Amino acid sequence: MSLFSSFLRKKTVFENPVFVDIHSHFIPGIDDGVKTEDESLELLSGLFHLGYKKVVTTPHIYQGVFKNSYETILPGLERMREVLKQNSIGIELEAAAEYFFDDYFLKCIQEENLLTFGDNYVLFELSSNVRPRQLEDAVFELKLKGYKPVLAHPERYNYFHEPKLDSLEKLKGMELLFQMNALALNGFYNNTIMRVARQLIKNEWIDWVGSDMHNMRYLESFRDALEDEYYEKLCATGNLLNNTLIEN
Ligand SMILES: [Fe+2]
Numbered sequence: 353m354s355l356f357s358s359f360l361r362k363k364t365v366f367e368n369p370v371f372v373d374i375h376s377h378f379i380p381g382i383d384d385g386v387k388t389e390d391e392s393l394e395l396l397s398g399l400f401h402l403g404y405k406k407v408v409t410t411p412h413i414y415q416g417v418f419k420n421s422y423e424t425i426l427p428g429l430e431r432m433r434e435v436l437k438q439n440s441i442g443i444e445l446e447a448a449a450e451y452f453f454d455d456y457f458l459k460c461i462q463e464e465n466l467l468t469f470g471d472n473y474v475l476f477e478l479s480s481n482v483r484p485r486q487l488e489d490a491v492f493e494l495k496l497k498g499y500k501p502v503l504a505h506p507e508r509y510n511y512f513h514e515p516k517l518d519s520l521e522k523l524k525g526m527e528l529l530f531q532m533n534a535l536a537l538n539g540f541y542n543n544t545i546m547r548v549a550r551q552l553i554k555n556e557w558i559d560w561v562g563s564d565m566h567n568m569r570y571l572e573s574f575r576d577a578l579e580d581e582y583y584e585k586l587c588a589t590g591n592l593l594n595n596t597l598i599e600n
Pocket of ligand 1: 375376377450504564
């Protein structure tokens with residue numbers, strides 16, 4: 353075999369077509385994400401060098417655990433924008449939140465006082481072990497009020513790990529958007545989560561993909577995940593909305 357034909361036979365390296373990340377914890381010291389500006393800078397530089405142009409970072413808002421609001425998030429955002437500028441990292445940084453599904457979140461929905469990104473998208477997460485009874489009502493209410501609810505990492509909740517993913521299918525039927533963590537694809541969490549994530553991709557149910565990065569431990573695995581064949585399949589579905597945050 354000639355050198356040329358062996359070159360042609362070599363698998364083309366997959367290039368990540370996604371250049372907007374919508375789930376991360378990059379505001380220092382306000383949740384279980386990065387602790388310092390340097391750590392935040394290192395992760396944001398990492399994403400920048402992976403081709404990312406924009407990051408919507410999403411600190412936890414979780415009553416009694418991470419009591420965040422505009423008041424804690426926005427000053428941190430301004431500071432990190434400054435740090436990026438000083439270090440010539442040309443990545444656009446915005447902030448929204450990852451709401452935990454609790455009474456406080458339900459109250460914010462009622463008061464229409466939610467931190468959103470893009471076209472009124474709201475990112476929220478659930479308890480990993482206990483399915484909230486009011487989930488469908490809250491999704492309905494969010495939509496009624498003009499929000500576009502996005503469920504963070506649907507692959508990670510134990511009670512949704514049914515053989516046919518019936519509950520998730522019902523939620524899709526309510527036009528709840530699903531955001532997968534890319535890290536689910538290379539076993540960063542566990543094998544069940546990886547299997548469910550793959551199935552969600554096969555079903556073409558994923559609307560957003562995110563890094564959900566909290567610290568340096570995530571960065572290397574995230575790079576690997578972007579080369580996973582299922583990540584490639586996810587991009588090929590054509591359903592991902594990430595880049596619309598720049599194109600529109
Ligand atoms: Fe998160």
